[in-house]
Every structure is written in C-alpha cells, then in structure tokens.
Amino acid sequence: xxxxRQLTKRYGDLTAVDNxxxxxxxxxxxxxxxxxxxxKSTTMKMIAGFLAPTSGSASxxxxxxxxxxxxxxxxxxxxxxxxxxxxxxxxxxxxxxIADMRALSGKHRTQRIDDVIERLHLNGVLGQxxxxxxxxxxxxxxxxQAIIHDPAVLILDEPTDGLDxxxxxxxxxxxxxxxxxxxxxxxxxxxxxxxxxxTRAIIIAQGKVLADATPAELEARSRYHQAVSLTTTNxxxxxxxxxxxxDVAAVEIxxxxxxxxxxxxxxxxxxxxxxxxxxxxxIPVSELQLESGRMDEVFRTITQGEKAEAHA
Amino acid sequence: MKGPIFTVFKRELASYFATPVxxxxxxxFLLLAGTxxxxxxxxxxxxxxxxxxxxxxxxxxxxxxxxxxxxxxWSEERKSGTIELLLTLPVTMWQAVVGKFLAAWAFIGIALxxxxxxxxxxxxxxxxxxxxxFASYVGSFLxxxxxxxxxxxxxxxxxxxVIAFILTVVVCFxxxxxxxxxxxxxxxxxxxxxxxxxxxxxxxxxxxxxxSKGVIDLRxxxxxxxxxxFWLYASAVVIDLKKAD
Numbered sequence: 001x002x003x004x005r006q007l008t009k010r011y012g013d014l015t016a017v018d019n020x021x022x023x024x025x026x027x028x029x030x031x032x033x034x035x036x037x038x039x040k041s042t043t044m045k046m047i048a049g050f051l052a053p054t055s056g057s058a059s060x061x062x063x064x065x066x067x068x069x070x071x072x073x074x075x076x077x078x079x080x081x082x083x084x085x086x087x088x089x090x091x092x093x094x095x096x097x098i099a100d101m102r103a104l105s106g107k108h109r110t111q112r113i114d115d116v117i118e119r120l121h122l123n124g125v126l127g128q129x130x131x132x133x134x135x136x137x138x139x140x141x142x143x144x145q146a147i148i149h150d151p152a153v154l155i156l157d158e159p160t161d162g163l164d165x166x167x168x169x170x171x172x173x174x175x176x177x178x179x180x181x182x183x184x185x186x187x188x189x190x191x192x193x194x195x196x197x198x199t200r201a202i203i204i205a206q207g208k209v210l211a212d213a214t215p216a217e218l219e220a221r222s223r224y225h226q227a228v229s230l231t232t233t234n235x236x237x238x239x240x241x242x243x244x245x246x247d248v249a250a251v252e253i254x255x256x257x258x259x260x261x262x263x264x265x266x267x268x269x270x271x272x273x274x275x276x277x278x279x280x281x282x283i284p285v286s287e288l289q290l291e292s293g294r295m296d297e298v299f300r301t302i303t304q305g306e307k308a309e310a311h312a
Numbered sequence: 313m314k315g316p317i318f319t320v321f322k323r324e325l326a327s328y329f330a331t332p333v334x335x336x337x338x339x340x341f342l343l344l345a346g347t348x349x350x351x352x353x354x355x356x357x358x359x360x361x362x363x364x365x366x367x368x369x370x371x372x373x374x375x376x377x378x379x380x381x382x383x384x385x386w387s388e389e390r391k392s393g394t395i396e397l398l399l400t401l402p403v404t405m406w407q408a409v410v411g412k413f414l415a416a417w418a419f420i421g422i423a424l425x426x427x428x429x430x431x432x433x434x435x436x437x438x439x440x441x442x443x444x445x446f447a448s449y450v451g452s453f454l455x456x457x458x459x460x461x462x463x464x465x466x467x468x469x470x471x472x473x474v475i476a477f478i479l480t481v482v483v484c485f486x487x488x489x490x491x492x493x494x495x496x497x498x499x500x501x502x503x504x505x506x507x508x509x510x511x512x513x514x515x516x517x518x519x520x521x522x523x524s525k526g527v528i529d530l531r532x533x534x535x536x537x538x539x540x541x542f543w544l545y546a547s548a549v550v551i552d553l554k555k556a557d
Contacts, residue, residue, distance in 0.1 A: 011556065048400045051556055073402040080400070084393035086323070088330040100319040101401045129330075145397070 001025055001183055002047060002153055006056035009042050009207075016042045018207035019056070024200075026152070029179045031198035031215075032187035035303055039207040040187040041081050044157050047185075048078040060153050074102070077151035079159055083142030087131030091122050091141050094130060095148060102149040116144040119174060135162045143171065153183045160193060172196045191295040194218075205303040219293030221301075228274050229261040230288045238283050245273045261291075316403040320411025321418070328419050337381065341423045344373055349430065361438025366430055367448045367524050371488055371517055374459050379480035381416050382463020383473045386551060390471040395555070405548045413464050413544055420456045424449065444526030451523030454536035455516055459484050461543035468550040484516075487539075491515030514539075 002024045009017040017039040024030045032040045045051040047058045049065045049072055057064055063071040085094055095116065099109050117123060120140040125133055130141055143159060159175070160168045168190075175184060175197045186197060194201050194215050201218055203211040211218060219225060232238045235253065238260055242251050247268035252261050264270040271290045278285055328334040345366065349355045353365025389395035398408055434440050462483050467476040489495045491512040500508050512518070519532045 045396070048396075050396050050400050070402045070404070073400060076400070078397075078400045080393060080396040082393055084397050086327065086394055087392065088327055089323075093326070097319065097323045098401070100322075101316060101403060103314075103402070 001061055002058070002155075002185060004043070004047065004056065004058045007043065007046055007053050007058055008055045009039075009046060009051065010054045015207050017046070017053075020204070020207070020209055021056075022202060022209065022212065024183050024185060026181055026183050027179065028200055029175065029184045029186060029198045031194045031201040032185060032204070033189065033191070033194065033201055033299065034187075034204040036189070038205045038303075040204060041157055042207075043204070044078075044155050044185065044187060045080075048076060048080075048155055049073050050080075074149075075152050077146035077149065077154045079142050079146040079156045081157040082161075083139045085130050085138065085141055085145065088129055090127050090129055091117075091133075091137075091144070092126045094141060095144060098145045098148050104149060112148055112150065116148050119147075120144045121170075136164065136167045139163060139167075139171075143174070147178070151182070153185075154178065155185045157187050158189075159186060160188065160190065168193075191299055194295060203299065203302050210302050215295070216292070218298050219295060222293030222295070222298045223263060224261070224291045224297060225293035226269065226271075227261050227263045227291045228271050228288065229259055229291055230278075230285050231257075231259055232283060232285045234283050235260065237281070238278065238285070241277050241281050241283060242274055245270055245277060247273065316401075316407045317411040317414070320398075320403065320408055321415045324412050324415030325418055328415070334419065337377065337419075338423045338426060341373070341377055342426060344377075345369070345427055346430075348373065361434055361440040363430065363434055363440065363445050363448060364524075366427070367452060370452045371455065371520060374456050375481060375484055375488060378420065378456055378459035379463050379477050379484060381420060382460050382480055383467050383476040385412055385416060385464045386468040386547070387471050387473045387476050390468075390554075391473075395551075399555070405552065406544075409464070409544050409548045409551070413461065413540075413547075416460055416464075417457050420460065421453055424453055424456065441526060444524070447526045447528050448524040450528060451520050451532070454523070454533065455520045458487070458516060458536050458539045458543075461540040461547070462487065465543045465547040465550055468547045469554065487514060488516045491518040 003022075005021050007017055007020045008015070020039075020043055022030075032044070034040050042051065046053045047060065047065065049069050052066065057066055059065060060072040061075040063075065065072045086097075089097065095113050099113055104112055117126065120143055122137070122140060122144060125137055130138060133141070139159070139162060143156070146154060146156065156175070160171050163171060172193065175186065178184065179197075179199075186193070188194070198215055201211070201213060201215055202209055203218075228242075230238065235258060239251050239253065242248055242260065242262045245262070247265050247270050248262045249265045250263045252263070253259070254261070262270060262274060275288060278288075348369035349366040353368060355365050358365065386395070389398060399405070431445060434445075435442070463476070463480045466480045466483065467473075469479075470476050486495060492515070496508060496512055499511055503511075519535050522529060523532050
C-alpha cells in the first residue's frame with residue numbers, strides 16, 4: 001500500500017509537486033500520467049525515499065518514508081527513470097549485488113535471482129558488461145533489479161520507455177502478471193499503456209492532480225465517447241443520412257482519411273439507429289465502429305486546459 | 313562478512329578492477345614511487361639502510377594520484393544516475409559513504425602494499441629499523457585516507473570528474489602545506505595568532521613526518537582519523553543537499 005499526504009516539493013520559487021494526496025491499495029495498478037516536467041518523477045522519488053519532501057509525507061506499507069526509511073525501502077521495488085545500473089558490471093554480478101543489498105541469502109537468494117533472470121529473459125546476456133547491452137536489455141536489467149526481492153510495492157518510472165513494441169508488450173504482461181497481489185505505480189506518457197496495464201489513472205500537470213479515475217471513466221470524458229465512426233465510398237450520402245438521426249449532435253469528416261464520425265447528444269446511444277439507417281438506405285460501409293473515447297484527447301483537454309488558465 | 317557496508321565495499325572495489333583504471337593506477341604509482349626514491353631521493357648514494365627517501369615523496373605522489381581515485385567516487389554515481397538506485401536500496405547514507413570510501417582506501421592500500429619489494433631490498437642491503445618502516449607505512453596509509461576523504465566530499469559536489477580532480481588537488485595542497493610559510497603567510501597577515509597556530513596544526517605534512525620518524529603517537533592517529541571522519545560527514549551532507557540536481 002502507498003499513501004501520500006499533502007506531498008509537496010519546492011525548488012526555490014518553483015513548486016514541482018503541489019499538495020498531492022492519494023492512496024493506492026494492493027491489487028491496483030496506478031498509472032501516473034502527465035506531460036514532461038509535470039512532477040511525476042519527483043513524486044516517485046519522494047515515495048522511494050530518494051528526495052525528502054518540502055512538506056507532507058509518504059508511506060509505503062504503513063512505514064513512513066521519512067521516519068522509517070529502511071523499512072519503507074525494504075518493502076519497495078523501484079525502477080528509477082532511465083533504469084540506471086553500474087555499466088561495468090554484468091547482469092549476473094549486478095543482480096547478485098542487489099540481492100545482497102536486499103539481504104537475501106542462501107537458497108532463497110539463488111531462487112530469486114534465477115526467477116528474475118527467467119522472467120526478464122536475461123539468460124543470453126548474463127556475462128556481458130551492462131554498458132554493452134542494448135537499451136531494451138538495460139531496461140530489463142533495471143526491472144529485474146526492482147522485483148528481485150518480490151516487493152509488496154513496486155514503483156516503475158517509465159518502464160517501457162525506449163523499448164520496441166514486442167518488448168513493451170512483454171513488460172506490460174509482466175506487470176499484469178504481478179498486479180494481483182501487489183501495489184504498483186507506473187509512470188508513463190504513452191497513453192495506450194494506461195489501457196493495457198492500469199486499473200486507475202492519475203493525471204498530473206504542474207505538480208497538481210488534475211484527474212483521478214479509471215481508464216474507462218477518463219475515456220468517457222472524451223468527445224468521442226459513444227461516437228460512431230465509419231469508412232464508406234459514398235461519403236456525401238452517408239453524412240446526410242447520419243445527420244438525420246435524431247440523437248446525433250454533429251458529423252465530422254477527417255480531412256486525412258475521409259473517415260466520418262458522428263457525435264451523439266449527451267447521454268444518447270446512436271450506434272443502433274445509424275447502423276439501421278445505413279442498412280435501410282443501402283449505403284456501402286466498409287467498416288463501422290463504436291468509439292469508447294480517445295485518451296489522448298482527454299489528456300490534452302485536461303493538461304492544456306490547466307495551462308491555458310495559468311497563462312490567462 | 314555481511315551487511316550493507318561490506319556489500320557496497322565489495323562492489324566498489326571490484327569495479328576498480330573491472331576496468332583498466334586499477335592497473336594503470338597501480339603501475340603509475342609504483343613507477344613514480346620508484347623513480348622518486350632512486351633518482352630524486354638518492355636511495356643508493358645516501359648509503360643508509362632506511363626508507364626515508366621513499367616515504368618523503370609520498371605526500372607529493374598522493375597529491376595527484378589520490379584525487380584521481382577519489383574523483384569518481386560520487387561524481388560517477390551522480391552522472392550515471394546510479395546514486396538514485398543506491399540510495400533507494402535499504403542502506404543508510406553513512407553506510408553508503410563509508411562503504412565506498414573504504415573500497416577506495418583499500419584500493420590505495422593495495423597499491424601501497426605492492427611497494428613491498430623496496431622493503432625487502434633495504435633489508436637485503438643493510439639492517440634498517442623495521443619498526444620505523446612499519447610506522448611510516450601506517451602513516452602513509454592514514455595520510456592517503458585523509459586525501460581520499462577530501463576527494464570523496466568534493467566528488468559529491470559535482471558530476472564532473474575533471475572539476476572534482478582539480479579542486480581536490482587544490483584543497484589537498486592547502487592541507488598538505490598548512491604548516492608551511494606558503495600557506496601560513498596568507499593567514500598571519502590578518503588572522504589572530506591562535507588561528508594561525510590552529511591552521512599550522514592541521515598540516516598533513518607535520519603529522520606524517522612525526523609518524524614516519526617511527527613514533528606512532530596517538531595524537532597523530534586521532535588527527536588523521538578525525539580528518540577522515542570530518543570529510544566523510546561533509547560528504548554525506550553534500551550528497552543529501554545536492555541529490556536533487
């Protein structure tokens with residue numbers, strides 16, 4: 001479990017993290033979203049015990065990070081931004097070092113090291129200095145290091161940054177596999193990731209929490225929520241037909257791929273009526289889709305709305 | 313042995329030998345120590361069975377070589393970001409500072425120990441006072457530790473190793489010659505006599521010379537250990553202050 005209470009970090013006049021309070025329970029995967037420089041990493045560094053907050057506090061599994069740092073750190077697995085590691089060491093040496101620092105010993109230690117090597121597919125590179133490895137392997141070594149002591153709480157700062165799509169998929173599967181009984185916080189600015197791994201998302205910008213909801217709830221805030229989009233050869237007729245459906249508020253054509261999108265009036269369902277009407281009129285539709293909402297649009301509205309206010 | 317200090321120590325010491333740095337350092341150290349002793353110190357021509365010409369040059373050798381070891385202690389951790397990894401492991405700040413320092417100190421100790429052939433040589437040539445030689449080795453090692461502790465603190469101030477090196481050399485130079493006119497004249501013009509005396513008492517050279525005469529005085533030992541403790545404490549304070557940058 002992670003809890004922060006009015007967590008604040010100031011550098012001189014700049015407030016990097018402003019009064020952030022939240023609580024994450026076991027079984028939850030919290031996605032930490034926000035533009036660069038929003039305060040995501042600073043918040044994570046304070047929970048991990050690397051930076052001391054200017055005011056407020058954080059606790060990990062009930063241990064206050066400021067008062068009982070060693071207990072809090074022992075319960076926590078942390079992947080810092082950029083997955084730093086000692087470049088001259090090999091993954092085997094590095095993991096052995098972390099295991100020793102985590103006071104693992106005997107058979108359990110060997111088991112845990114073998115387990116993370118297996119889970120992150122590090123077998124092929126165990127004897128190479130980490131600095132000679134590809135970005136993907138470096139990141140996996142960083143992840144292996146974070147989960148080696150099977151921590152109850154896991155904080156991962158941009159775990160998939162710089163990975164190729166296959167590697168991203170693997171890391172997400174790994175997070176999902178661990179999610180059941182752990183408390184996990186993941187920061188990212190890849191929005192599709194929120195859907196793939198998170199049960200809850202917090203959007204922060206300029207150090208403040210702007211939204212705290214499930215991914216589905218966030219998507220419901222989108223203009224595209226429950227909208228219907230389609231591709232057709234007879235654009236004019238389709239547009240005309242869709243506009244006539246009672247609950248349609250507007251119809252738009254994408255200037256690039258000429259895809260038509262019909263937006264519903266608030267709280268209305270338009271998929272059925274549109275589908276029926278198009279069929280009745282015999283308009284050829286190659287593909288018809290009910291949109292759940294666009295995360296990137298919600299993200300932009302939430303984070304830039306704040307900026308616009310700040311400039312005003 | 314177990315515990316975070318030992319784990320940090322072991323990793324750090326191994327890292328010296330994982331790259332050519334350790335070997336280059338040891339070879340240069342031994343070459344310079346030998347050159348100074350035989351050419352500048354007139355080891356043979358003096359016709360005395362002692363190691364004074366060898367130990368006399370240690371302060372000057374350390375002035376440049378120890379900062380080269382110390383400069384990477386924390387600068388590199390900060391530059392590569394591993395400082396964040398290290399300090400979020402269950403380890404206290406002082407354990408990390410002490411573990412890393414001891415590793416670097418042990419490394420210099422290894423280089424110093426490898427000068428043993430000259431001890432054998434002098435015993436072969438004559439019959440030196442081995443007690444004095446032993447005391448000199450202890451004094452030399454302690455002085456290296458004091459230089460290194462200064463290096464640890466300055467290395468914590470910057471992520472740039474070159475800056476760390478140069479500043480460490482300058483600060484070490486001041487401490488080395490604190491008892492000499494070069495440094496004292498700078499203070500005696502305006503500072504009260506008490507302060508000038510205090511500064512002159514801080515000189516590495518004075519304490520090292522007194523130990524290498526063969527008398528291991530408790531005060532000299534305490535002096536070096538206090539200097540080391542002070543600079544390591546300062547390292548921890550600086551790391552804490554500058555972590556966020």
